[in-house]
Amino acid sequence: MMGSMMGGPPPKQLYPQLMELPAMTPEARAKIEADAHGRINAGNAALVQAYDDYHRAMTSNDTAAMSAAASRQHAALAELESGTAALRALAEGQAPRQVALTWFRDQMNLAPAEVPAAGPVGPLGLSWFHFISMTAVTLFALTMAAFAASRRRRSIALVNRLTSAAPAPAPHPVGQPTSAPPPAPPRTAEVTALPRIAPPNSNTWSGAMRITAIHRETPHVKTFRLAASDEARIPFTFAPGQFLTFSATVDGKTLRRSYSIASPPTRTSYVEITVKREDDGEFSRYLHDRMSVGDTLQVRGPSGAFTFDGGNADSIVLIAGGVGITPMMCVIRYLTDTTWPGEIFLVCAIRSPEEFIFREELEYLQRRWPKLHVAAAVAARSEGTAWMGLEGQLSKDAIVHAVPGIEKRRIHLCGPPPMMEAIRRVLAELGVPSDQIKTEAFGPAMGLVPPPRPSPPPSPPASVTQLLRRVEGDTAPAGRPPEGDAGPATATLSFARSGKAASLPPDKTVLEVAEKLGVPIDYSCRVGTCGFCKIRLLAGQVTMEVQDALTDEDKASGIILACQARSLGNVTVDA
Ligand SMILES: Cc1cc2nc3c(=O)[nH]c(=O)nc-3n(C[C@H](O)[C@H](O)[C@H](O)COP(=O)(O)OP(=O)(O)OC[C@H]3O[C@@H](n4cnc5c(N)ncnc54)[C@H](O)[C@@H]3O)c2cc1C
Ligand code: FES
Structure with a gap:
């Protein structure tokens, strides 16, 4: 049955045939050889197929398919061995009956019988033609058999590991300090065989940095300048647009938050982060309310691929919502510091003129760099404040007006997730290919996956500035469903x-x-x-x-x- 599944002759048919042959005629030898080669080819093909099937089954963790594939490997190997044994017997000049007996002895693990050799013609009593062709065939067969045996050994070892319940020592969890308490023993030995996961970034540094200056940017936003505690230069290099992760123990709780580096890599003696104070935010309030010049913060980084250093582009469009302007500012500062010749478009969605972070510096840079174009739309302007920019929504028309030929330009987009979704839709409508858009979300990613409940009826599209207000304003943050709305655990x-x-x-x-x-x-x-x-x-x-x-x-x-x-x-x- 296995043979017919593999396309070759069934293993049992060859040997009865041999037993019935009274003597080795040339036709009989040619037929046996052809059958044996067919068997080797079919066995080899089946072995490779079974090996692949085994790996596919392993990937999908289908244990039934794994054992089916493992037994097909056994059968394929038997077929390969039977063909090889027949060729070997022929090569040794045995009579057909003797070929069959040799094979049976092989299968039954019996000692070989003394067989009188045929008349000596060449080396080892064979003709030269047979000696050379049989040596080549035997070498090929042995190589294939060794290859198959090694695959089989590995497969069996894997099956054993997957089915074994014996505990084995576990490596340290990825990314955990070696001083962490030892983890509980694994439930399967397979876990211990997995290779360690490579660290995310070989350039990652961690240590303490000292706050050397604090500046207020807007009523709710402060910039913190940080320097190495005991060195003139910052202890790492970074690309424009990367971020650092800060950790601190606040009221007995260890908190960790990421902040984009707003200062450019061209300034090597400090880094700056610009942080919006969230009314109920644990870490941003800690930074705003409790940190002073001279205090230290635990820092890890840099991280992130939301970077742009001017390479492979002749223009860049930076679209920012609220405090999402921080990585953009790093890029703008870097490009102007390095006199980048391309055009820079910055388009911002902000809540009010007084919350326009870096406004004075951008005005100053615009005066110096004619290729820097800044457009900002405010959601609301309070009485008595001056504003010469766009008012209301950051609409499709406003974007087209601010960035001519946007569909051909590279775009970086950063802000709260709902605002980014709205902008992505606008960009798609404008024909911007999605692979031209790079994004970074400040906050939890939106919970688009997977949909556990029937989706609610579609609501009318919100404007970008409405969405921005929703996220930055007084409602729950994007992507964080209200408490108790977790849905059923499935x-x-x-x-x-x-x-x-x-x-x-x-x-x-x-x-x-x-x-x-x-x-x-x-x-x-x-x-x-x-x-x-x-x-x-x-x-x-x-x-x-x-x-x-x-x-x-x-x-x-x-x-x-x-x-x-x-x-x-x-x-x-x-x-
Ligand atoms: C790569 C990256 C870069 C970033 N860069 C910057 C940056 O440059 N500047 C910046 O200001 N921010 C940045 N952020 C955001 C930053 O990491 C923090 O998320 C932000 O400062 C809020 O942290 P928090 O601890 O103050 O607020 P959290 O305590 O995390 O709370 C966040 C918000 O959720 C609300 N909230 C908290 N708990 C609940 C709850 N149970 N139910 C409902 N609402 C709740 C709070 O009111 C608050 O408004 C960045 C984020 C990422 C991922
Ligand atoms: S915590 Fe950064 S990728 Fe998950």
């Missing part, structure tokens, strides 16, 4: 290394559930761009709204971003 999330499991509600990420259970997973940005939360998916499927931090290699080897991963089905991760 799946179970298992942490193989920690031996813990919990339900995974559709609107929660793997990282959020891990934090609740106390499973250590490193993180930084929480928006899919830094890569610190990379973990390996062992079973199940996840959706990730943003996967900027994953390389093609990561994706191919089942690495996911815990801060983005959500699922409606059961999932097992290596954490």
Whole structure:
């Protein structure tokens, strides 16, 4: 049956044929040789196919298909060996019956019988033609058999590991300090065999930086200048548009937040971050209300791929919502510091003129750099404030007017997620290809995936400035569903290394559930761009709204971003 599935003759037919042949006629030898070659080819093809099937089954964690593929590997190997044994017997000049007996002895593990050799003609009693052709065939067959045996050994080892329940020592969780308490023993030995995940960025630095100056930019925004505690230069290099991650223990709770570097890499003795104080925000209030010049902050970075240094483009369009102007300012400062010859378009959506961060500096730079074009739309202007720019929505018309030929230009977009969605729609309407747009969201990514409930009826489209107000204003932040709106938990999330499991509600990420259970997973940005939360998916499927931090290699080897991963089905991760 196996032989017919593989397209070759069934293994049992060759040997009875041989037993019936009274003597070795040339026709009989040619037929046996042809059959044996057919068997080797078919066995080899089937072995390769079964090997591939095995790996596919492993990837989808289909254990039934894995064992089917493993037994097909056995059968294919037997076919390969039978063909090889027949050729070998012929090469040794055995009579047909003897060929068959040799094969049976092989199969039954019996000692070989003494066989009288045929008349000596060449080396080892063979003709030269037979000696050379049989040596080549035997070498080929042995190589194939060794190859197949090694594959088989690896497959069997994998099956054993997957089915074994024996615990084995676990490596430290990815990204965790070696001083962390030892994790619980893994439930499967397979977990221990997985290679470590590469660090997200080899240029990452971490340490303390001192606040050397604080400037108020607007009523709610301050700039913090930071320098290395004991060196004249900052201890890392960065690209314009990257961010740093800060951590602090605030009222007994360790907090971690990311802030774009607003100062350009051309200024090497300090970095600046510009932070909007959120009324209920834990970290931004800590920075605004408790930090003074001379205090130190724990910093890690730089991270992020939302960068532009002027390469491969003759113009750049920077579209920012509110405090999303910070990475744009870094780019503008860098491009003007380095006298970049291209055109720079900055388009901002802001709530009111007094909240226009960096307004004076942009006016100053515009006077100096005719190729810097700044357009800003304010949602509302309070009485008595001067404003010469756009009022109301940052509409499609306003964007077309501010950036002629936008569809051919490279665009960077940063701000609150709903504002970015609205701008993305406008850009699509304007015919801008999506691969020309680079984005960075300040805040939790929008919960577009997966839809656990029937979607509500479509609401009328909101303007960008309305959305900006919604996010920056007094309502709950984008992407963070109101408490109690978690929806039904449809799946179970298992942490193989920690031996813990919990339900995974559709609107929660793997990282959020891990934090609740106390499973250590490193993180930084929480928006899919830094890569610190990379973990390996062992079973199940996840959706990730943003996967900027994953390389093609990561994706191919089942690495996911815990801060983005959500699922409606059961999932097992290596954490
Ligand atoms: C790559 C990156 C770069 C960034 N760069 C900057 C930057 O340059 N400048 C900047 O100002 N910000 C930046 N951010 C945003 C920043 O990281 C913080 O998210 C921001 O400062 C708010 O943090 P927080 O601790 O003050 O607020 P959080 O405590 O995290 O709260 C955020 C908001 O949610 C509300 N909130 C908190 N808890 C709840 C709850 N349970 N229910 C409903 N609402 C709640 C708070 O009122 C607050 O308005 C960046 C973010 C990323 C990912
Ligand atoms: S925490 Fe940065 S990518 Fe997940």
